[in-house]
Amino acid sequence: MYLGSSQENNTTSYSALNQMTDNLFHLWEDHNEDPSIHILSDEEFDIIFLFLIYTSQLINNCAIIANSLSIAVFVKLGFSEPSNISLTALAICDFTLAVLYTWGNLCFLLTYHNVRLPFHGANVTSLTGGAQWVFLSSTVAWITAFISFERCLCILVPLKVRRLITPRGTFVAMLIIIFLTFCPSFFIYIRYEFVWVFNPYINITILNTIPVNSEFAILFEKIYIVICGVIQPLLAFSIVLICTVLLVIQLRKISSWRISVMSAKSQRLKPEENPAASSSAVEVSISQKEERLVRKVVAIATIFIVSFIPTCVMLICDVVFDEFNQFGVFRRLYIISGHITSLGQPISGSVNILIYYKMASKFRSVFKRLVRLDRQEQERYELE
Template identity: 80%
Template sequence: MYVHSSEKGNTTCYPALNQITDNPFPLWKDHSKDASLLTLASGILSDEQFYMIFLFLIYTSQLINNCAIIANSLSIAVFVKLGFSEPSNISLTALAICDLTLAVLYTWNNLCFLLTYHNVRLPFHAVNVTALTGGAQWAFLSSTVAWITAFISFERCLCILFPLKVRRLITPRGTFVAMLIIILLTFCPSFFIFIRYKFVWVFNPYLNITILNTIPVNNEMAILFENFATVICGVIQPLLAFTIMLICTVLLVVQLRKISSWRMSVTSAKSQRVQPEENPAAHSSAAEARTSQKEERLVRMVVAMATMFIMSYIPTCIGLICYVVFDEYNLFGVYRKLLFLFGHITSLGQPISGSVNILIYYNMASKFRSVFRRLVRLDRQEQET
C-alpha cells in the first residue's frame, strides 16, 4: 500500500504507516528485536481475547461518558447562574468544562471504533486518525484536569494557612488567569503531535477506496517536539500534579479534623452557659462556629473531590511509569495490546470522577443545591405535589 501526496503538480508515492486490512482494529507491526520477548507477549493475550475485552471496555466507557456529559453540562449551567464573583466557582467551572470535553473526545473515539468494528466504511483510518484528533488531546487534557484539581486543593490550603490574607492572594481575576496558564502549559502542547505526524490520503486495495491516514514526519525538529510533549507534558506534569494534590489533600484532612474538634469545643462551651445572651463573647463564639462550619463544608467538598480524583488517577500514574520504564510498552512495541487495554481501563476513572463531582457539589454546597433544584424544577414539582 502506498501514500499519494501531490505538491505543485508532482505526485509522490511512499509506503503508508500502517497496512490496512479486513481487521476492524488493526494492530501495529512488531518492531521488537527480542524474539523471546515477542513470543512471551504474543502468548499473554490473543487477538480474540483482545477484541472481546476491548469491545466490553468501549461499551462500558461510553455508558459512563454519557453520564459525565449530562452531569458536567448541568454543573456548568449551575455555576453560570451562581456567577463568578467567588474564585472557587471559576476553578470548578473550568474543571467541569475540561471533564465535559474529555467525555466528548472519548465519545468520538468510541464511536469511530464501533462503526469500524460493525463494518461501516469510514473515510479515514479509525485508529490512526482518532489517535491524533481525540486520543492525544484526551491524554493531555487529563493532565489539565489533574492540575486544576491540584490548584483547587492548593487554594483551600492557602485559606487554612493564611485565612486573613487569602482574599488578596486568591481573587477571581487571579483564578481566571491561573486557569488560562494551566490550560496553556498542559493542554496546548498536545498540538505538537501535528508537527510529528501529518494527514495523507491512502488508497486501500482491500476496500478499493481512498481514505485519510497519518504518517510520521521524520525530521529532528518534529521528533524533538514529540519527545518534549510526551515526556514533559504527558508524563512529568501529570505525576507532579498528582503529587501536589496528594500532599494538599493530606494537609486538608488534618486541618479538617482540627476544625471539627475546635467547633465541637465551641459548641460544648456554649451549651454550658446558662444565659449566653448576656455575654457578648458568646455571640462572637457562635458566629465563629457558623463560619467554621461553612469552611468545614467547603474543605470537605474539596477533600472528597481530590480523593475521588486521586483514586481514579492512580492507575493512570502506573501506566505513565510503565511507559517510561519499559521500552516495549508503547504503540509500536510488543506490549501494545496491553497498552491499549490498560489505557482504556485507566481512562474509565476520569469520566467516573467527572460524573461523581456533581453529587459532591449537590450534597455539600447549599447554594449549588438550591440553584440546581431550581434549574431542573424540582422545587416547583414539590410545591405542586
C-alpha cells in the same frame, strides 16, 4: 495539511502504515513479533476491548450529562466566588474529555464493524482526540491541584487568602493552566502529519497520518511527551495528594478546637447573656460554612487521587519499558491497560456533581430549580 504528491507515493505510505483495514483492533501485521499474543488471542482481545468500549461509553454518557448540568448550575450561581470559577473550569474540562473519548469510541466501533470511513480510524483519531485527551487529563489534574492549594491557603492563612485568591486572579489562573497543559498537545503535529493515501483494498483514497522522521521531530516528541505527558500530571497528582493530606489534618484540628471552645462557652454562660459569646457563635457559623467547602474540596480531591493512581502507574510503565506502548511489541496489553486506567477520568467527572449536590446548599437549590424537582422554589424563583 500535507497531501501526497502521487498515487504511487500514497500507496507506499499506506502499505507502510497499515496493511490490514478490515479490523481496527488487529493493528499488528506479524503475530510472531507480539509476545502478548500468547496471553490474549484475537477473539479474547476483541471481546475484552469491545466490553471496555461499551462500558466506557456508558460512563462517558453519564459524564457528559452530569457536567452539562454542573456547568449550567454554576452559570446560574454566577462567578463572584473564586471557587465557582475553578469548579466550572473543571466541569468544562471533564465534559470535553468525555466528548473526546466518545469520538474515539465511535470511530473504533464503526471501523470494527467494517463501516468504510474516509479516514484511517485509529491513526486519525489518535491525532484528533487521543493526544488531546491525554493532555486534557493533565489539565484536569492541575485544576484540581489549584483548587486543593487554594483551600489549603484558606486554612493556613485565612486573613490573607482573600487578597491572594480573587475571581479575576482565579480566571487568569485557569487560562494559564489550560495554556500550559492542554495547548502543548497540538505540538504532536510536529512529529506526525496528515496525508491522503490510496487504499488498494477498498480502491479509495483516505486520510491517514505518517510520522515525520527528522531528528528534530523525534527528539522533540520524546522531550515534550516526558515533560507534558508524564512529569506534569505526576507533579499535579503529588500536589493534590499533599494538599489533601494537609486539609484533612487541619480539618481534624479545627473540628476538635471548635468542639472544645463551644463546650467551654456553653458551660459558662448562655449566648443571650454574653454578647461576646453570641459574636463567637456567628464566627463559628461562618467557619463551619468554610469548613463545608473544604470538605467538598477534600472529597473531590480524594476521588481524583483514587481515579488517577492507575494512570500514574501507566505513565511510569510507559517511560520505564520501551516496548510497552501503542506501537511496541506489548501493544495489546498496553491498549487494554490504557482503556482500563482511562475509565477513572469519566468516573471522577460523573461523581463530582453528586458531591456538589450533597455538600453545597446553593448548588442543590439551583439544581432543583433547573431540573424542576422543587416546584415551590421554581415558582418563587420566577416571581423574583
